Amino acid sequence: MPIASALMPRIEGLVGSGLRAARAPQRSLLWLKLMREVMMSQGLRDATDWQLGVAVDTVEAGSEIDATGGTVYGILIDSIYDVANEPLCWLISNLDVTLTATTVDLGSDTVGLGDSGAADDSEYGAIIKIAPAASATAAEFASMIFPEGLVFNAGIFVCADGEESTAPTALDVRSYVIYRDTAEIQV
Numbered sequence: 001m002p003i004a005s006a007l008m009p010r011i012e013g014l015v016g017s018g019l020r021a022a023r024a025p026q027r028s029l030l031w032l033k034l035m036r037e038v039m040m041s042q043g044l045r046d047a048t049d050w051q052l053g054v055a056v057d058t059v060e061a062g063s064e065i066d067a068t069g070g071t072v073y074g075i076l077i078d079s080i081y082d083v084a085n086e087p088l089c090w091l092i093s094n095l096d097v098t099l100t101a102t103t104v105d106l107g108s109d110t111v112g113l114g115d116s117g118a119a120d121d122s123e124y125g126a127i128i129k130i131a132p133a134a135s136a137t138a139a140e141f142a143s144m145i146f147p148e149g150l151v152f153n154a155g156i157f158v159c160a161d162g163e164e165s166t167a168p169t170a171l172d173v174r175s176y177v178i179y180r181d182t183a184e185i186q187v
Contacts, residue, residue: 004039007050007178011035014052014076014176028076031143035074035178038147044073049181055158058173062093062157065177069094070156071149072125074178077142081173082133083166088173090128090142090160094152125150129163149180 015028039045053065058077072092081088130142158175160168 002050003048004045004050007052008036008039010052011178027141027143031076031145034145038073038145047180047182051179051181053156053177053179055175057170058158058160058175060159060161060167062159063175065156065158066179066181067155069152069154070179070181071151072156072177072179073146073149075144076176077128077130078139078174079130079172080133080136080139081162081168082136083162084132086132086162086164086166088130088132088160088168089163090130090173091158092126092177093157094125094154125152
């Protein structure tokens with residue numbers, strides 16, 4: 001398990017050559033700069049459990065990033081989902097969930113993406129809506145950074161579906177998650 005400075009070249013390589021999004025260069029370089037600041041901050045730079053999780057085929061059924069959990073610090077989403085006028089909904093969760101249409105099936109609970117928390121929504125950490133790509137060759141790019149970490153105690157899973165339930169096809173959505181194996185918030 002690498003320390004932050006050992007993992008940074010892999011992340012830089014991903015940002016430099018692995019993303020399909022045409023608009024990614026400026027936004028991804030800013031994301032990379034901020035991600036580097038978080039990873040190299042005091043209390044995190046010497047941690048020996050940094051990981052780069054990849055799900056190259058993120059669909060409505062959950063893709064496992066880590067089965068035991070951890071603390072997420074950054075997310076990159078590279079999408080060529082191009083269904084006209086239908087945003088892509090992307091989810092990172094503590095459980096292996098299935099995202100369908102406008103709901104998240106959490107086993108005993110179904111959480112609507114527009115809900116204000118009527119069901120127990122503690123099992124998921126972030127839901128991101130991404131504009132549809134202009135075409136299958138003009139990708140969209142989304143990113144998030146959690147400077148204090150987003151803790152997932154039971155696992156880290158990602159999934160995606162169209163807002164109107166048109167599922168992404170194989171390899172439409174790639175998800176990259178920067179996390180630590182330790183499930184704790186650094187203060």
